[in-house]
Amino acid sequence: MKPKAIIDNHGRPVNYLRLxxxxxxxxxxxxxxxxxGIHYLPKKELLTYEEMLRLCQILASLGINKVRITGGEPFVRKDLLYFLKNLRKIKGIDKISLTTNGVLTYDYIPDLVELGISMVNLSLDTLDAENFLRITRRNEFEKVMQTFYALVESGISTKINTVVMDxxxxxxxxxxxxxxxxxPVSVRFIEEMPFNGEGNHYATLKWSHHKILDTLRQAYPNLQKLPVPAHSTATLYQVPGFQGNIGIIAAFSRTFCGTCNRIRITAQGxxxxxLYDEGVLDLKQVMRSGANDQRLEETLxxxxxxxxxxxxxxEKQRQSNHPVKESMSTIGG
Structure with a gap:
């Protein structure tokens, strides 16, 4: 009889996939x-939708019940709705959410509502159009804000992901x-991480979760801490009377590892x-070598x-002995 949930070697359940x-x-x-200088993978090096669905089917049988779709930017890939519709059919997957930069998302919001997408995380690092251009190197601020307001209007649970950069x-x-x-949104401030494709990072992190909280408390002295949901990466706060809440994610300080329930599968499998390992298993190679579902289960x-x-x-176990330097777009947000 298959287990209802996988418990890792540190006693943590594994039930959340970021794909x-x-x-x-x-x-x-x-x-x-x-x-x-970005070297995108050729299409044949990416998992097909059919391979992804096969993996999700197996993982659901092992206890994965939540899937977040990430990229890169998910809506850049053709026929994403086809994939989401088939993912929705997999028994055991109760929640499907996605992370997007919002540039292409607006037209798909009615489809996301119809599919029952439980949550959308919108990447947004500034509310200033000029600063948005400096950070993203693209002039797409108005499209992103159009998506933001449409998501709120749609009723889809919406989170704003903001990377805090000195x-x-x-x-x-x-x-x-x-x-x-x-x-009624959650704005989550995230410590900056070294996944920029170049390996550059600070010797020490100036804008740690402590400094972010101190800055918020200066503006909102009555900021109240909220109960933390199980396995949450964010510490949550709320200003009394405000509709939404504020989260702080210590992604570089890594204070939440003890309750981590998530795994990632990159676009190349x-x-x-x-997040900080360099990949522990090449699932694409295992599948394309002819492994049956039982073999895949055992390997996972x-x-x-x-x-x-x-x-x-x-990070210490990385066999390359090189510091983290890959792009977050190749990992999956």
């Missing part, structure tokens, strides 16, 4: 990828937090049991039961 459907993106955010958008923290006054279970304790251990 990248493409490594391509229509923005060039400097903290995610270099402006030029000297780039720290002046935007309070304007973004202010969105939660009149909109690498299984990552930690083995990987889940040999997870790193936390992001620091995963």
């Amino acid at each position: 990248a459907v493409t490594d391509r993106c229509n923005l060039r955010c400097f903290y995610c990828m270099p402006e030029e 000297g780039k958008n720290t002046e935007d923290l309070i304007p973004l937090a202010q969105l939660t006054e009149k909109h 690498l299984l990552k049991t930690c 279970i083995h990987a889940f039961r040999h997870r790193a304790k936390d992001g620091f251990e995963a």
Whole structure:
């Protein structure tokens, strides 16, 4: 009898998959990828939708009940709705959500509602159009804001993902937090990570989760801490009387590893049991070598039961002995 949930070697359940459907993106955010010299994978090197659905079917049988679709930018890949409709049919997957930059999303919002997409995370690092251009290297601010308002109007649970970058958008923290006054959204401030495709990062992180919280408290002295949902990466707060809430994610400090329930599969089929590992299993190679479902199950279970304790251990175990330098677009957000 198959287990209802996988428990890893540190006693953590594994029930949440973040699946990248493409490594391509229509923005060039400097903290995610270099402006030029990006080597996109040829189509044959990406998982097909059929391969992704097969993996999701197997993972659902092992206890995965939540899937988040990421990229790159998911809507850059052709026929994404076809994939989402078939993913929705898989028994055991209760929640499907997605992360998007919002540039192409607006026209698909009615379809997302019809499909019962439970949540959309919208990447948005500033509310200033000129600063948006500087950060993303693309002039698409108005399209993203159109998507934001349409998502709120649609009733889809909406989260704003903001990467906090010293000297780039720290002046935007309070304007973004202010969105939660009149909109039932969650604005989540994320520590900057080294996944920019170049390996550049600070010796120390100036804008840690502590400094982000201090900055918010200066603007909102009555900021209240909210109960933390199980396995949440964010510490949640709310200004009394505001409709939405504010989250802080210690992605670089890695304070939430002890309750991590998520795995990642990249667009090229690498299984990552930690964001900071370099891929622990090439699922594409396993599938294309002719492995049956039972063999895939066994291989996945083995990987889940040999997870790193936390992001620091995963980083130390990287066999390349090189610091983290891959682009977030190749990992899956």
